Amino acid sequence: MPKTIFITGAGSGLGKGAAFGLAEKGHRVIAPVETAPQVTALREEAKAAGIELEVFKMDIKNPQDLAQMLDYDFDIFVANAAVNEGGPLGEVPMSNFRELFEVNVFSTLETAQIAAQKFVAKGEGKIIFMSSMAGIMATPYVGPYTATKHAIEAIATTMQKELEGFGVKVATINPGAFATGFNDRSAEAKWKWYDEKIHFTKKEDMEEADKALEDQYDPADMIAKMVEVIPLDSHKFRTAYPEETEQQMKEEEAKRWEMDI
Template sequence: MQKTIFITGTSSGLGKATAKLFQSKGWNVIATMRKPEVETELTQLENVTVLKLDIANPQELTKTIDYVLSNYEIDVVLNNAGYGLVGPLEAFTDEQIKTQIETNLMGVIRITKGFTPYFRERKKGVLINITSIFGLIGFPTCSIYSATKFAVDGFSESMGYELAQFGVQVKVVAPGGIQTDFAGRSLDGAQHKAYQKLMDKVQEGYSPEQIANYSKPEDIAYVIYEAATDGKDQLRYVAGKDANTLYSERTEIGAEAQVQKIKSGFVF
């Protein structure tokens, strides 16, 4: 029987790559995005339905979920939509902080809540939330972004406990750097002259040479597919060579030792 996945944030990058992968594997894909009217690729694929959804709009979110659950049987929900807010905390406006939390955290919570009764009653289903290696390990200029991703990680672990009794799995995929336009269209930021040296140092990680070493979105999409289909009772899937290196280091030397190591690279 053909399975169906509901995905947020499919207009580009990881979301689009994941939609295409699942479609190629014979799945029915519900691909949501803020501006479906400009989408030209996914709309041409068989068994892909493109729907409008801004996850920061609670009314639209509820309407879309109601429509989907009235017309489809959903097996997997992938919370992928989000963006990065990068810069020193002092530089951010309250509005920027609120918008980051509303999108990266509240969007995930609302979608999860919207699908939970459906999965609970069916006694099966998989909820997959995309976080980041910076949802497991902090990093300078990522304070608010990491706050949302750490929160999604903790939220996911807690929901996994709540839903286990109903046969519903909650999983997290935590990628490292991805070769997408995340550093452009999906990034917001702010500058502060007191932190210029720090920001210049961090920016070295976004050079063309460094980005060339990041994972391709298709590679991360395969990790998502694995999480959706492997049947394992596993919470976290760290994805990408750089992410696995950082996470393994934390496991091997301990969190405190790694914190000191990272900090030493940003003291001028």
């Protein structure tokens, strides 16, 4: 049965791919984007593909933009909008760190609260938080983003318990490293402020860590998994993909119980 699905941050990456894929499957997709230029670009691309999307500007940090959520009725809410930035936690500028939390945690929770209020009022609905393998794993020099996704994991797990009695489902989707450009932009961002004459973190250590981005997965596979899972009435609380990433996440969690310092 077709669903009405609201996906934040649908202007690029996995969110955009899922919006297109879900619309192709016959679902009504509400696809807000962060900036006005993205509105034009996404509308034109959807029209060229013969796909119907409801596209408008909704920067989740902007209260006026956020109020637009109240005008829509939907069955499933996907909290996808996020920003990414890497860098050593011992030296990352706090303004950068705060910005990530402002978007990925505070504003994301605010959107989820609006969805929750709607769903509780009608006694049904589903909230999906786009988390990450970084919600469970911890990788050097990806700490700022990792911290926000660990917070999202806690938020999702808690809300799942709190909303269950109201008929509202909560889940996460945890992608591995997919080549959408999102991770690459994150790796580049730290070089804007890092100065090896000032900072103690070794440049070569960060450059070595960045090499992991040379072998990322095809986003089409993750998009297909999202299109499969998002409309379902029942599925696992956490969808980690691909299976290799799921295994890595489980092993990482287990290691922490045995880890010495």
